[in-house]
Amino acid sequence: MTRIASVGLLLLTAGASAVAQARPASRAAGASLDCRACHTSPTPTRNNPSLSACPRLKVQGYHAVDEAPPVITLGTPGKTYGPVKFSHREHAHMSAANGCSGCHHYDQARPIQKCKNCHAVSRARGELGKPDLKAAMHRQCIECHREWNPTGGCSTCHIKEGAAPAPARKKVAAPERIVYETKATQGKSVTFFHKDHTDRFALACADCHVQESCGACHDRKRVAAAQPVLTRQTRAGLTEDQAHERCANCHTTDACGTCHKGMPSRALAFDHGRRTGFTLNRFHARLDCRSCHKGTGAYRSLATDCESCHKGWQKTFDHARAGLQLDEQHKDFECESCHDDKTFRAKPVCASCHDDKAWPAHKPGKAVPRAPRKG
Amino acid sequence: MKSPSRRSFLKAGTAITAAAAGLTPRVAQAGPANILSPDRLGVLVDTTVCIGCRNCEWACKIAHDMPTPPLETYEDAAPMQEMRRPDETALTVVNKYDHPARPDLPTTVKVQCMHCDHPACVSACIVGAISKQADGAVLWDTDMCIGCRYCMVACPFQIPAFEYHKAIQPRIMKCDFCTDRRKEGKLPGCVEACPVEALTFGPREELVRVARDKIRRNPDRYLDHIYGEREVGGTSWMYLADRKFEELAFPKLAQDPAPGVSESIQHGIFAYFVPPVSLYALLGAVMWTTRHKHDDEVELL
Incomplete structure (x- = not known):
């Protein structure tokens, strides 16, 4: 069991890295990926993988949720109850289901395995360590459904012969703002602009609300009418990391003043590199978000090669500005001759021409002070 | 002093x-000669998985040809409002205990004969009507019983029940580990009926391994205690829980066999x-x- 779990985790990590780099060919690079990029805990387990809630590092399944089968009929008619008409796609969209991975654990990067490939059809069996098929399926459903509707019996899902199906649930009304009453020394009230975030970043519920209880959104006690502003008390006994976990998925926590008004730091709190895979260099970090993510709608992801924003820059680029004056032999080469990655972040390569030279021991020119940025 | x-x-x-x-x-x-087989069977009850559907109660009555209400009536949780013990009309019952962390979702616990490895009832029976089988079951023999009810007094779990209302041939009633069903190659009725396999049936030694593995892999989910592994010298039915067993009305028993x-x-x-x-x-x-x-x-x- 432990081996399967570790293989599953490896696949999850590999899948995540593939998405982060938007290039499946570079999957092998996943080996060097920091576990903390996907997992919030240093020891993720099968039951508590503690996946980080970042939309852009989301593990992608074999196919999109929208391509999932809409309805699956489970089981056969019994004496009392009919088979279950399981609204599969609708469930896959739910936050608690967390896409495909909520139920199809271990390996969703390949075609979905049949449950019975691992879970025995017969209850009388040799390997007792994992539940049989019937139990595995029931446990998947019941864990959420009991919490959502503790008094609902078998007939919640197994509709009796001839009876009408259960009515569809009401849509969840998302709040506009959530005010957290925190234990900070300054700026106790932290307002989270929920609607602003979902609109600007074009987020679906499940992008952030992963592995959450159904009741967190489908709050049975909450009145049907949307409450635009919710107030939440920070739970007692949380460490600083735990208290910041939600926000820290996308924001750096060292810029306190961004959320806790009155605290000193007011720097940009969005961790661009960790969230998007594109670390902002010192020049890009100074820019307003809208300088690159143009328009007024949600921020869209951009191509990461320089050319996509800096059109034709190579023709006029003065290499000395990067801190190296190219010598006569090198100055007329195409950029790609030495820089074999489009983002110019990797080490330049000498080996395509020189067998005995390597950066940075050998430089194709003279080191000069970096030019300050114009304007 | x-x-x-x-x-x-x-x-x-x-x-x-x-x-x-x-x-x-x-x-x-x-007890008499040790006839316990290393392959003897048992059931591991995972109370953290049990949903309190009471299908096991229903299946038990069906398996023993007892008067059985229709299955739908078991969806009503009202009988669990009060603590019940197995009696002559129900060889197993499910009780519920409020969970401190989840007011809506109580812990539910199935109760039946534990099929002790060293049964006090067998020891107490003066005519040898109750016997421990090599496969783990503790069985009662209607032909030998004289109705003294010593077994009821001896049982540390207060399981054997007596048909007081019957004047002629009253029986001692308790779980028989579905010995007849198992002879036909079937699982015990309750184990077969459990929708979530909160009851895992298999060789006792294997179940102890499975239980230990569960505790090791989910230390937050389980209390590090398999009830019945050592209590009164070990029982065929064993329990896992996420809270102290005393809170779930399990008697606190020593590890020595009761007899x-x-x-x-x-x-x-x-x-x-x-x-x-x-x-x-x-x-x-x-x-x-x-x-x-x-x-x-x-x-x-």
Whole structure:
């Protein structure tokens, strides 16, 4: 069991890295990926993988949720109850289901395995360590459904012969703002602009609300009418990391003043590199978000090669500005001759021409002070 | 200092008697010959998985041809409002206990005969109507039972029930581990009916391994205690929980087999019939030596 779990985790990590780099060919690079990029805990387990809630590092399944089968009929008619008409796609969209991975654990990067490939059809069996098929399926459903509707019996899902199906649930009304009453020394009230975030970043519920209880959104006690502003008390006994976990998925926590008004730091709190895979260099970090993510709608992801924003820059680029004056032999080469990655972040390569030279021991020119940025 | 209790007095008495007869008390070995098979069967009940649907109660009645209400009626959780014990009409019942962390979702616990490895009922039965089988089951034999109900008193889990309302041939009623069903190659009724496999049926040794593995992999989910692994010398049915077993009405029991002490006393007194024979021989000798004295006294009178 432990081996399967570790293989599953490896696949999850590999899948995540593939998405982060938007290039499946570079999957092998996943080996060097920091576990903390996907997992919030240093020891993720099968039951508590503690996946980080970042939309852009989301593990992608074999196919999109929208391509999932809409309805699956489970089981056969019994004496009392009919088979279950399981609204599969609708469930896959739910936050608690967390896409495909909520139920199809271990390996969703390949075609979905049949449950019975691992879970025995017969209850009388040799390997007792994992539940049989019937139990595995029931446990998947019941864990959420009991919490959502503790008094609902078998007939919640197994509709009796001839009876009408259960009515569809009401849509969840998302709040506009959530005010957290925190234990900070300054700026106790932290307002989270929920609607602003979902609109600007074009987020679906499940992008952030992963592995959450159904009741967190489908709050049975909450009145049907949307409450635009919710107030939440920070739970007692949380460490600083735990208290910041939600926000820290996308924001750096060292810029306190961004959320806790009155605290000193007011720097940009969005961790661009960790969230998007594109670390902002010192020049890009100074820019307003809208300088690159143009328009007024949600921020869209951009191509990461320089050319996509800096059109034709190579023709006029003065290499000395990067801190190296190219010598006569090198100055007329195409950029790609030495820089074999489009983002110019990797080490330049000498080996395509020189067998005995390597950066940075050998430089194709003279080191000069970096030019300050114009304007 | 505490005055000696009745038990310690009896213990001492036994030791003296046994020593006098040249025997060593065998407290550790309880019951007759050890017939426990290493492959004996059991059931692991995971109370963290149980959803309290009571399908096991229904299936148990079906399996034993007892009057059974329709399955839908078991969706009503009302009977669980009060604590129940298995009785002559229901060999297993599910009880619920409020969970401190989740007010809506109580812990539910199935109760039935634990099928002890060293059963107190077997030890207490004076006619041998209850027996421990090699496969783990503790079975009751209708032909031998005289209705003394000692088994009911002896059971540390208060399981055996009696058909008080029947004047003729009342039976002792308790879980029989679905021995008839298992002979047909079927699983016990409750195990087959459980929708979430909160009841795992298999060789007891394998179940202990599975339970340990569950605890190791989910230390937050389980209390590090398999109830029944060691209690009263081990039971065939074992339980996992996320909270103290005393909170779930499990009796707090020692690891010694329940019949251990009582049997060592009884068996010691009667071991190989030497102590009673010696006692009567001694008494006979006293009578023999004092016989003539009495004769003289009678003559004088």
